[in-house]
Amino acid sequence: MTNRPNIRFGKFNDDWEQRKLIEISDIVTGTTPPTKDKDNYGGDRLFVSPADIQGNRYVDETITTLTEKGYALGRELRAGTTLFVSIGSTIGKVAQIKESATTNQQINAVIPNVEMDDNFVFTMLENEAEKIKKLAATQAVPIINKTTFGETEIQFPKKEEQTRIGEYFSNLDSLITLHQRKCDETKELKKYMLQKMFPKNGERVPEIRFAGFTDDWEQRKLGELAEIGDIDHRMPPTVEDGIPYLMTGDFCGINELNFEGVKHVSQEDYEQLSRKIKPEKGDIIFARYASVGAVRYVDFTRDFLISYSCAIIKQSKKINSKYLYHYLTGDPAQKQIKLEINSSSQANIGIDSMKNSITVLLPSADEQTKISEFLSGLDNLITLHQRKSDELKELKKYMLKNLFPNNK
Template sequence: MKERLKAPELRFPGFTDDWEERKLGELSNIVGGGTPSTSNPEYWDGDIDWYAPAEIGEQSYVSKSKKTITELGLKKSSARILPVGTVLFTSRAGIGNTAILAKEATTNQGFQSIVPGQNKLDSYFIFSRTNELKRYGEVTGAGSTFVEVSGKQMSKMSIMVPELSEQQKIGSFFKQLDDTIALHQRKLDLLKEQKTGYLQKMFPKNGAKVPELRFAGFADDWEERKLESFTLLITKQTGFDYSATIKPALVNKSEGNVYPFIQNKNFSGFKINMNTDFYIPIEVANKFPRITLDQPSLLVTISGNIGNVGLYNSDEKAFVGGAVGICKLNNLIEGEFILYELESDFGQRQFKRSTKSSSHANITVEMIKNIDILIPKNELEQKKIGSFFKQLDDTIALHQRKLDLLKEQKKGFLQKMFV
């Protein structure tokens, strides 16, 4: 049997002692919860917070529950007052969600909460090991028909721990990292909300001919046109047997002389994700020039998640799959303007209207051609709107990359700073 490591790979300066293997029950009290009778109103709506598992998992600290109980409800149930610093741990139907109590509270019976022993266990240190606690709970509780881990089972969990001062240093480090991640997440959420608001206000709605919010210097009504009038070609894969012709030709990685293969699943949040695992040899793609991208094109998902759009504006050629419609754009419209208009409520309503007229869960080339578009008469207004949303999307993407990097860094630290 492989001997457990006695110290983590990465440590703070000044700490050299081996970590010790202990049982979780030696370092903390594991406390269950309870529910007062719901038929007695005297037990409810009191001053004592009472948590249910569904409230746990989104934030590190919790301080206000959705429901509360009274002192009488506490006495008449198996619920127990848990002190500040308790790590709430959901023990059934979603085992392993955790949060730290910022204010004393109680829970229902769906918890086996960890009350750290004084001078034995740091709250944020054990909270940072949520993944280990979750794995243990899931494996241990998997034996019964109703998947649940008991307090007795949680107490038996083996865990490697250092002295308290090192625990506190590690806990403080991860708290600061989690706070930074939460800050970036809030910034990202705010940017996405702002974009949603601008999409609603910068394109006409409810039969209006002008949007609610415009750049200075523009006052003319927008004009209604069909999408077809802004394209050189609207098409999709057709005229061949996909399974016999295309599927066997796909390769798993780029080996030269290939084009990326764009499918329905490459669309996410009105963006085309070009990180594809599939490529098609150029000689096969060249047999189907109508569905090989070689100029700015608006791509539309036409089955499954209908109406997701993306702008393909690369110098590199690509090949398009069967669940995607292609609108090769002319120079009468700005590609980014039309992209964001179709992403707006106005644009999405056009797709919904098209699908309602069809008995199938897809849209045809004819339906795409007849989608109504409202367009500013002044090309500069198109450019300003497209550029505004492109810049906003670039900012969102930048914050998303920062957030993803922080999460990756945390994952790496979790692997290196615990035994």
């Protein structure tokens, strides 16, 4: 067993020590105040259950709260304590509290002693969570009892190095949370603006408009605005090196297509299947099966095919394609699409229904451009923050492997 990590901060060079978790911390199993006494609940005190541990490092609010009376019946945990879910389907989830709290009995709390750094202990347990999960007793409800949990062998350096490692991962977690929060907030803003920037059903003007636009919007059938079709209904054989053949399962991100690991077809099959229609830059891909109504705007130049489970809405001079893409993601269009879905063994929507039953509300060309630029800007922000969050998560995985001895 190695007792040194691959990467270390500056001057640190000592071997890491190995001890049992119970030897370097107090382990406290939570308890639930009597639920029959309503005076125990509804106050300002945090009462943590596994449902409150949802991926973010810190628990700063809880679904259930306690009054001072209820809190006094629990086992108080100081700020900085690490929480480890030890019973149930979410066993192995780890979190940390920034203020004093109590927990229910599904959580083992780890309160480090003076030779241990709080942030280091959290990161160490997060890193060891998968290994600790395997200690769970195999029964209907998985459980790691307090004794077994406390016997877990862990490795740690001197406290000064612990503090450096703990601070590094604390800062990294804060950056991940920041970008994920900005991503989620921008998604909520976009959802709100989609509701307000397109007229509601039966209306001809939206609630929110850019300055200078006052005219009513025109209503047209989708089939009047653009050519709509799909490729030949034949599944071609796969080749090792050829033209990418995508399906709805390859939709990803806010408006992305994933080309990694996709099926490829021969040049001959590509030319035959795309005789009627093929996806090109400026077109919209519309899922007719599976995730019916999901759309992607093609903003790149590349030869590829999209399965006949999707329709291709060709770029047209009659409408700004980027505007149409955003319109189709909004509530009015999505409600129409749901009404046209065939509820057979596999939900789908036909090309004729798309052409004749889906209507589009159309402002002037200038207003279309303004709307599409604004919403595309939000999409870019969402993608930016999500990508940054994902990159930081990958960095964290790498550093967890290398700032701790790798004995897995």
